[in-house]
Amino acid sequence: xxxxxxxxxxxxxxxxxxxxxxxxxxxxxxxxxxxxxxxxxxxxxxxxxxxxxxxxxxxxxxxxxxxxxxxxxxxxxxxxxxxxxxxxxxxxxxxxxxxxxxxxxxxxxxxxxxxxxxxxxxxxxxxxxxxxxxxxxxxxxxxxxxxxxxxxxxxxxxxxxxxxxxxxxxxxxxxxxxxxxxx
Numbered sequence: 048x049x050x051x052x053x054x055x056x057x058x059x060x061x062x063x064x065x066x067x068x069x070x071x072x073x074x075x076x077x078x079x080x081x082x083x084x085x086x087x088x089x090x091x092x093x094x095x096x097x098x099x100x101x102x103x104x105x106x107x108x109x110x111x112x113x114x115x116x117x118x119x120x121x122x123x124x125x126x127x128x129x130x131x132x133x134x135x136x137x138x139x140x141x142x143x144x145x146x147x148x149x150x151x152x153x154x155x156x157x158x159x160x161x162x163x164x165x166x167x168x169x170x171x172x173x174x175x176x177x178x179x180x181x182x183x184x185x186x187x188x189x190x191x192x193x194x195x196x197x198x199x200x201x202x203x204x205x206x207x208x209x210x211x212x213x214x215x216x217x218x219x220x221x222x223x224x225x226x227x228x229x230x
Contacts, residue, residue, distance in 0.1 A: 053104035055085040055146050062087040066099050069134050069141040070150045088153060096153035097132065104145040111147050115139050118151070124183035127176060129154050 057065065062076035066089050074089035076099065085101040102111060121128040129151035134141045141148040162169065 050083050050103055050105050053145075054083055055101045055103065057085055057087075057101060059087065062099055062101070063089070065101070065143055065148060066097070066150065069143065069148055070097075070099075070132060071135045072097060072150065089150075096155075098129070098151050098153050100149040100151065101143070102147040102149070106147060108140060108147060111140055111149060115149070121180070121183055125176075125179045127154060 059076040059078060062078075062085075063074060066072040066074055066076065066087075072089055072091060074091040074095075074097070076087040076089055079086040079088050079098065083103045084106070087099040087101075089097045089099055091097075115131045118128060118131050122130055131139050132150040132152065133139055134148075134150070139149060159165075159173070
């Protein structure tokens, strides 16, 4: 896949320097897992934590703007959403070489796959959180540039995909799928 050939390759020292230069955050950096971009956990001397997101060189700014819009929308409606942080110029997206940069607050926790066992209480809490996300997106639209992004309530496929139910590959869509181009 061509996208993977343009994955950023910054080390932790470069990530820490980028965070300071672009976002005014002086912190230690630790690499986080990622497929096509790079993410670093930043921890400053006060113990505050952030995630520096370095986008793949082929990612469009409009896609990142849409992701930021979704995060801002969610943050107003649910308690478990990171905050998109402004850079030193007051913007939410920066640029370093061929890569766009963003900084978000860190949400503590562990991936569900690492938590064993999946107790009934844990699964009920997951269901509550998914329900809150579903309600947060009800009748939601995001228009970025000339593209309209519709919230997860708009199509049954997106609700099913979000909940993790198996679907035929031809019907699967990522959460932020562009479903309709604006006229």
